[in-house]
Every structure is written in structure tokens, then in C-alpha cells.
Amino acid sequence: MAAAIETKSLTKTYKLRNGKVNVVDKLDLYVEEGEIFGFLGPNGAGKTTTIKMLLGIIYPTSGEAKVLGKEAGDINTHRIISYLPEKPYYYEYMTGMEILKFYGSLFGINDPAKFQSLLERVNLAGDAGKPISAYSKGMQQRIGLAQSLLNDPRLLFLDEPTGGLDPIAHIEIRDLILQFREEGKTVFISSHALSDVERICDRVAIINKGVIARQGKLDELLRGGRIEVIADQVPADFPAKLKDLRVTSSYNNARLILDIDEEEDVNGVLDSLRSAKAHIVSVIPRRKKLEDLFLETVKNVSEKRTTTMSGAAQ
Amino acid sequence: MKQIWSIAATTLGEAIRRRVLLVILLVGVVFIAIAPGLGVLSARSETTVLRSMLLGIIQMTSAVIAVVLTVYMIPNEIERRTIYTILSKPVQRWQFLLGKYFGAVLSLAVMMALMTGVLCIAYWIQQGYNAQGLQDLLKAPVMFFVQMCLLAAIGLFFSTFVSPLVNFFLSGGLYLLGSTFSLLFQDMLANPNAPGVAKMIATVVNVIVPNFAYYNIQNPIINPQVVIQDEFQNYVKIMAYGVAYIGALLVAGILIFDRREV
Numbered sequence: 136m137a138a139a140i141e142t143k144s145l146t147k148t149y150k151l152r153n154g155k156v157n158v159v160d161k162l163d164l165y166v167e168e169g170e171i172f173g174f175l176g177p178n179g180a181g182k183t184t185t186i187k188m189l190l191g192i193i194y195p196t197s198g199e200a201k202v203l204g205k206e207a208g209d210i211n212t213h214r215i216i217s218y219l220p221e222k223p224y225y226y227e228y229m230t231g232m233e234i235l236k237f238y239g240s241l242f243g244i245n246d247p248a249k250f251q252s253l254l255e256r257v258n259l260a261g262d263a264g265k266p267i268s269a270y271s272k273g274m275q276q277r278i279g280l281a282q283s284l285l286n287d288p289r290l291l292f293l294d295e296p297t298g299g300l301d302p303i304a305h306i307e308i309r310d311l312i313l314q315f316r317e318e319g320k321t322v323f324i325s326s327h328a329l330s331d332v333e334r335i336c337d338r339v340a341i342i343n344k345g346v347i348a349r350q351g352k353l354d355e356l357l358r359g360g361r362i363e364v365i366a367d368q369v370p371a372d373f374p375a376k377l378k379d380l381r382v383t384s385s386y387n388n389a390r391l392i393l394d395i396d397e398e399e400d401v402n403g404v405l406d407s408l409r410s411a412k413a414h415i416v417s418v419i420p421r422r423k424k425l426e427d428l429f430l431e432t433v434k435n436v437s438e439k440r441t442t443t444m445s446g447a448a449q
Numbered sequence: 450m451k452q453i454w455s456i457a458a459t460t461l462g463e464a465i466r467r468r469v470l471l472v473i474l475l476v477g478v479v480f481i482a483i484a485p486g487l488g489v490l491s492a493r494s495e496t497t498v499l500r501s502m503l504l505g506i507i508q509m510t511s512a513v514i515a516v517v518l519t520v521y522m523i524p525n526e527i528e529r530r531t532i533y534t535i536l537s538k539p540v541q542r543w544q545f546l547l548g549k550y551f552g553a554v555l556s557l558a559v560m561m562a563l564m565t566g567v568l569c570i571a572y573w574i575q576q577g578y579n580a581q582g583l584q585d586l587l588k589a590p591v592m593f594f595v596q597m598c599l600l601a602a603i604g605l606f607f608s609t610f611v612s613p614l615v616n617f618f619l620s621g622g623l624y625l626l627g628s629t630f631s632l633l634f635q636d637m638l639a640n641p642n643a644p645g646v647a648k649m650i651a652t653v654v655n656v657i658v659p660n661f662a663y664y665n666i667q668n669p670i671i672n673p674q675v676v677i678q679d680e681f682q683n684y685v686k687i688m689a690y691g692v693a694y695i696g697a698l699l700v701a702g703i704l705i706f707d708r709r710e711v
């Protein structure tokens with residue numbers, strides 16, 4: 136697969152009164168064409184700065200960034216990409232249709248039928264004549280998505296596309312993003328909505344304090360979660376026999392529930408249960424949750440930084 | 450070119466809906482409309498006072514509109530994030546800046562045309578139909594328009610790198626300096642007895658600050674006894690002077706804006 140986005144040691148440094156800060160620090164990112172890529176991180180992690188560098192809105196201090204094979208900011212690449220900023224604002228006096236006409240004109244597109252079909256696609260056909268000032272947050276987000284589809288882009292940058300939306304608008308936007316994948320588009324999403332990312336993204340990168348902490352396929356990153364074994368007719372002293380294994384046990388309605396941390400311990404536990412003549416009800420591999428992975432990653436990076444800083448101070 | 454036009458048209462659409470600009474415009478129009486009634490308070494000839502007042506109101510109102518319109522131009526686009534969706538499209542920064550400038554010029558043209566229309570009606574009602582008088586009177590708003598285009602270029606230039614408040618004082622200050630003191634500095638340069646330091650300062654100011662006073666052609670209009678030598682040639686010359694300054698300001702603005710982090 137060709138790279139839709141590729142960065143090498145991409146760095147953005149800002150000067151402060153008392154020194155410098157690397158908002159993005161030696162970022163190596165690889166996004167394949169046709170995938171939905173989740174770009175995660177806490178507030179101030181450097182997500183929006185990275186997107187702005189990829190769009191050529193701000194300039195990197197050092198490093199390289201390529202978008203669809205060309206230098207980031209290349210004006211010809213802008214014809215085949217699009218961007219939906221976080222909490223977008225549009226000229227409020229314009230109607231939904233006028234917004235599409237305006238942004239269409241920036242591409243040299245003047246196709247009323249196309250504008251109409253885009254409005255229908257984002258469920259705004261009935262509100263096309265209303266001024267943007269009368270639009271709800273969800274409607275503004277949807278008109279934002281419609282303007283981002285004007286040029287039938289190969290690559291979409293979506294910054295917090297579901298931020299602040301009610302559940303219905305949230306689901307609508309999520310479904311639209313899934314349709315983009317079916318159309319072969321690459322989607323680069325920066326989001327805090329981890330459940331959405333887990334549901335729709337193929338690969339993710341977690342950035343914290345400007346540094347990529349994890350990057351990879353979601354399935355691989357979430358693999359290696361605990362395994363849950365449920366059994367009944369288990370002798371009362373059985374849990375005590377497992378004290379050497381990384382297993383936690385609990386009871387629910389006389390059924391023993393065992394949470395096994397490591398896959399390699401599963402066979403041993405099952406053998407022990409069989410020897411004790413217990414009845415094994417189920418063995419369920421539980422995938423890690425993205426939320427857990429995210430928290431674990433962010434916490435690790437913060438701890439490492441604190442250790443490094445205190446080491447440097449000594 | 451399409452991009453520049455689209456951005457200019459959008460800027461015009463926004464400007465004619467901005468309440469603060471509409472209030473300033475309304476105040477100007479109301480003053481122009483009631484000015485003929487105030488002319489009788491003067492001991493000087495009614496026509497002279499009336500012309501002077503009407504043109505003064507148009508000039509002052511247009512200057513305030515030009516400054517208020519342009520000082521917010523770039524900072525507002527950044528603050529509201531509209532600039533991100535525009536610059537992520539195939540739009541170069543210079544196209545964006547030129548679009549904003551031409552939008553400001555169009556807005557000034559519309560607003561000044563409205564005030565000039567009211568001026569003509571007020572003058573007609575007061576003085577009766579006088580084609581030659583009206584024609585002479587209209588020369589001033591045309592020159593004021595060039596003056597305001599120059600002021601708008603200054604406002605837009607500063608808006609690429611300073612805050613609106615600072616820009617308001619910088620643009621307004623340069624306008625006052627260029628309108629009132631330029632002739633003084635020119636006199637100083639022509640005076641052989643002026644101290645060297647003063648002449649040096651006068652030279653610097655004369656080059657950096659555009660001479661807005663060139664466009665104040667009210668005197669011959671108000672007092673027909675005052676005659677401009679080679680009138681047409683003079684108008685062409687000061688228009689070219691304005692266009693050259695505007696060009697220089699836009700190029701400087703583009704160079705700054707091109708490297709600016711937005």
C-alpha cells in the first residue's frame with residue numbers, strides 16, 4: 136500500500152519566554168492509503184499542530200512531511216485533500232448552500248447538482264436555505280463534512296469530528312466516516328472519542344507531549360488482554376491452588392470467574408480445573424479496551440518524562 | 450483569480466452585514482442628510498460651508514470605516530478558524546490576502562457610493578440642479594476613495610502581524626500624520642535654514658508615511674477661486690502615487706503573512 140502520509144523526525148518548536156518547547160518532537164508517522172487512521176492524545180499533545188503542519192498551514196522547525204507523495208503544503212495536493220477543523224466556524228450570514236458554493240468556488244467547482252447531492256448526503260437538504268447562524272452544532276459539523284467532500288478528496292483530515300455532538304449526530308457522523316472507507320478514501324482522525332476510534336479505525340497512533348508513544352494496527356495493539364474463564368462445581372479450596380499464577384478470581388452465583396492476565400497460563404488453569412472435576416462454562420479472550428491502552432500509554436510517557444527530568448536534575 | 454474574487458466577494462458580503470460598520474455608515478449618512486439644514490448657522494457663504502461639511506463628513510466616515518474594516522481582517526479569520534478551511538483548499542496565502550484587500554476595496558466602494566449618493570441628493574435639494582456644481586463636487590469623493598484604498602492597504606498590512614487594537618492606533622495615527630503633517634515635513638525639506646537632523650527626520654517620514662494630503666482636493670471645490678494647475682495630470686499623478694504605495698504595502702504584507710504561523 137502506498138503512503139498517504141509519511142513524516143520523518145517532524146518537529147515543531149516554539150520559543151517561550153523561558154526557553155523552547157517541542158510541541159511535536161521527532162514525529163515518525165505512516166498512514167496507508169485507504170485506511171482510517173486514529174490520531175489520539177490528551178489535550179495539548181500536539182495533534183492539531185501535526186495536522187496543521189501536514190496541511191502546510193504552519194511550518195515545521197525540522198524534519199520531513201509528505202502527503203500523498205508530495206511535500207506537505209503543496210498546492211496541487213490541496214486539490215485532492217480536505218480538512219474539517221475542530222469546532223469549525225463558517226461565515227454566519229451564509230446559508231448551507233452558499234457555504235458549499237463559496238468553498239466550491241475555491242476549487243473552481245460550480246455545480247448546483249453536486250451541492251444538492253452533498254447536502255442530501257449529510258441530511259441537510261431541507262435546511263440548505265437557512266443561515267449558518269440558525270444551524271445547531273451537529274448541523275454545522277455536517278455542513279463542514281459536506282464542504283470537505285466538495286473535491287471528492289482522496290485524503291480527509293478530521294479534527295475532533297464528533298466533539299460536542301449529541302448521540303444521534305455523533306452516530307450520523309461516525310456512519311459517514313465509515314462510508315468514506317468504503318469509497319476508498321483515507322481518513323486521518325484526531326479524536327478524544329475513544330469508543331468511536333476503536334470502532335472505526337484500522338490503525339492508531341497515540342501521541343503525548345509531542346512524542347509518538349504507540350503506533351500500529353488496532354487489533355495488534357489491543358491484543359494480549361486478559362482471558363476470562365468461567366466454571367462451576369468448583370471445589371471451595373481451588374482458588375488457593377492458583378496462587379503461583381497471574382490469575383484473579385471472584386464468584387458470581389456460585390460460578391467461579393477467573394481473570395487470567397497472560398495467555399500462557401490458560402492451559403495450566405484449564406488443566407487444574409479439569410483435575411478438580413470442575414465444569415468449564417466458558418473461555419473468553421477479552422480484548423484490551425482502547426481506553427485502557429490510551430491511559431496506560433499516556434501514564435507511561437508521563438512517568439518516563441518525570442524520571443528523565445529528575446535524572447537530569449540530579 | 451477565481452479564488453481571489455471568491456474571497457473578495459465573501460469579504461464584501463460580511464462587511465455589509467457588520468453592525469459596527471453599518472452604524473458608522475448610518476451616522477455618516479444621517480449627518481450628510483441633515484448638513485444642509487446646519488449650513489445657515491454659518492456666517493460664511495452657504496454653498497462653501499455646505500460643500501465643506503458634506504465632503505468632510507464623507508472623508509471622516511470613510512476613514513473610520515476603512516480602519517475598522519481592515520484592522521480585524523486577518524486576526525478575525527484566525528480567531529474564528531475560517532482561515533484553516535480556506536488555506537487547506539488550493540488557495541495560496543497571497544491569493545487570500547489579495548482577496549481580503551479587494552473585498553475591503555469593494556466594501557469601501559459600496560459604502561462610499563451610498564454616502565456620495567445621499568450627498569448628491571442633499572446638495573441638489575439645497576442648491577437646486579446644477580450639473581457643473583455636482584460634477585465638481587464629485588471629484589472629491591473619487592479622490593477620497595483612492596485615499597481610503599491606501600488607508601485600507603495600511604490597515605491590512607498591519608493586520609498581518611499586529612493585534613486589532615494596536616493596528617487601530619497605528620493605521621489611524623499614520624492617516625492623521627500623513628493628512629496633517631506631510632505638508633509640514635515637505636516645507637521643512639524645502640527650507641534651506643532647517644537643521645540637518647530635522648531634515649533627515651522629515652525625509653524619512655516623507656518616504657515612509659504616504660502623503661494623504663494629496664487627496665484632499667476640497668479647496669478648489671469649496672472655493673472656485675482656487676485653481677489646480679494641470680488638474681487631470683495632477684489627479685493621474687496622485688492616483689499613480691497611491692497605487693504604488695498600495696502595491697508596496699500589499700507585497701510587504703504578503704511577505705510577512707507568507708511566513709506567519711496561523
